[in-house]
Amino acid sequence: MSVNAELRAFFDSRQAQFPEHVRAVMRRAARELADSGQADRALTVGDKAPSFTLPSATGETVELDALLAEGPVVLTFYRGAWCPYCNIALRSLQRHHDAITARGARLVAVSPQTPDASLTLAEKHELAFDVLSDLGSDTAKQYGLAFDVPDDLAAVYEEFGIDLHRANGGHARTLPLPATFVIDGGGTIRWAFADTDYTTRAEPADILAALDGLRAA
DSSP states (O other), X not given: OOHHHHHHHHHHHHHTTSOHHHHHHHHHHHHHHHXXXXXXXXXXXXXXXXXXXXXXXXXXXXXXXXXXXXXXXXXXXXXXXXXXXXXXXXXXXXXXXXXXXXXXXXXEEEESSOHHXXXXXXXXXXXXXXXXXXXXXXXXXXXXXXXXXXHHHHHHHHHTTOOHHHHTTTOOSEEEOOEEEEEOTTSBEEEEEEOSOTTOOOOHHHHHHHHHHHHHO
16 A cells, blocks of 8 residues: 555544544645645755754764765655654655665654654654654755644644644744655755645655666666
């Protein structure tokens, strides 16, 4: 099953569990974000990938430039450990991690959550790749992905026990669009996916195809 088929099945199973006022807020927020043009502001193929230095879940410091010195990087942005769709997507990437590394690439995941939350996530799902914390979403902003969660949607999240201020280490309720970039060793984005719909993610098969294209070139 593709990751997007898995995500769609999960979405369909969840909708009946939400009262109508919750579904209405979610639909309105999704529509407003799609209409905002945020996805069009995301970096894309041919753009230079902004460098970053971020803490990992295990307390190390990870620099994009250092990773690129060793080969291509698959950089994926997700909302946080509290997001079940992100968890599904990250587990799917873990299943394809060996295939990614076999192509000489390094997989890195970035979210605005704290390192402690990232560590819990990495341990729970046995993630073998780096999970980095972009506190304040400065890196997501450089990649054109950051947006602020509207108040009514934040209130819905709080009904579910999700406190974005706490999850993001006291920073604003800013999240990244779900996005994945394949970056070549020279720092240029060679394949890109970004969508305002958090229930849609990059397919691992497409990521692998992009890496194969790099090798062929």
